[in-house]
Amino acid sequence: MRTRVAAIAALIGVLGAAVVMVGSPNGHQISRKPADAIIQSVVPSADPIRADEIVTVIPQDAKTALVDPGYLAAARAPDIQPSEEVIGVVINGDARAFPMATLNVHEIVDDVIGGQAVAVTW
Amino acid sequence: MNGRTLTFGVSGKLIRNSLVMYDRETHSLWSHLTGGAIDGPLTGALLQMLPATQTTWANWLRAYPGTKVLPHDYPGQTDGLRYFTSQAAGIRGRLHDDNRLPAKAKVIGVRVLDQAKAYAMTAIVRAKVANDAFADVNLVIFATGPDSASVFRRDLSSQTLTFEASAGGMITDRETGSGWDPLTGKAICGALMGSSLTPIDATTSFWFGWFDFFPETALYTGQGPVTPRVPRGRAPVEALR
DSSP: OOOSSHHHHHHHOSOOOOEEEEOOSOOOOOOOOOTTSEEEOOSTTOOOEEGGGEEEOSOTTSSOOEESOOOEEGGGOTTSOTTOEEEEEEETTEEEEEEHHHHHHHOEEEEEETTEEEEEEO | OTTOOOOEEEEEEEETTEEEEEETTTOOEEETTTOBEEESTTTTOBOEEEOOEEEEHHHHHHHOTTOEEOOOSSTTOOOOOHHHHSSOOOSSOOSOOOOSSOTTOEEEEEEETTEEEEEEHHHHHHHSEEEEEETTEEEEEEEEETTEEEEEEOEETTEEOOEEEOTTSOEEETTTOOEEOTTTOBEEESTTTTOBOOBOOOEEEEHHHHHHHOTTOEEEOSSSOOOOOSOTTOSOGGGBO
């Protein structure tokens, strides 16, 4: 991923993740633990994450997630280049494309697509 | 989540060099790679991951002409390519190291039950298609562009399909000769025309990032066969996440 300014580059991290997530009512476990305790092993085969692995690199909301943004019809988007990388999502026939260039700045898009509340992130 | 819709923002934090989100409703922290809450009141909760496709705008538009698109912030905006092309792997140190691929090699990663597997993007793009059987699930990985791929189950009803790329670039299945769109997973001609493969949620990542989260991951590099070995029609959809 991506970028120019040092502080922002820090957030960039690792992953071009084509990921869409939606809230689901499973897997709840609420508890408090010491900083070095394993706080997540809910993901199979993942190396358990410890609280002291979470590091702050820029202030919260220094990069602004988009909430319910406006979209363009494809015919009205001449600025999107044919070779540009996008993340594409289709839910219940509702197709949306998210240019990496825009995601790179905002990281997260909160929206409802095809009736489903989702966060698009990468 | 439990009847409540969460709204996610950028926490400014990283976990193993990848994005940590927070939700504005409870201020819990979430890993965007795993979809799991890692701190705060919802710790341990898990978001459901949905399939998404990475490809070029031209290919997406061809597959979904009615698509809407998120605009650029300003005309001519490009993604910051410097991090992609630099050798620097991560902002913070890496937890694990592995030399099977360069740290910044792109992979597409899949998780089935308690197992993880990554496919080297260069190998997929070179071959255009790879048939695999992983964790009792028959998978196919298609290239969707010069640096992107998609993953589907290759079981259709009770039939397991084996895909190949013809000289002209068309994806066909060996069993029926039908032609397939690698982006949508739909048969576009032949006996199976109109059929759809089931997409599998997969994560595009740098190798070092995937490996830091899933150090026991299997890896396909294009060396050696990707051998189908699962009996047809097994592996319920529920096995995937």
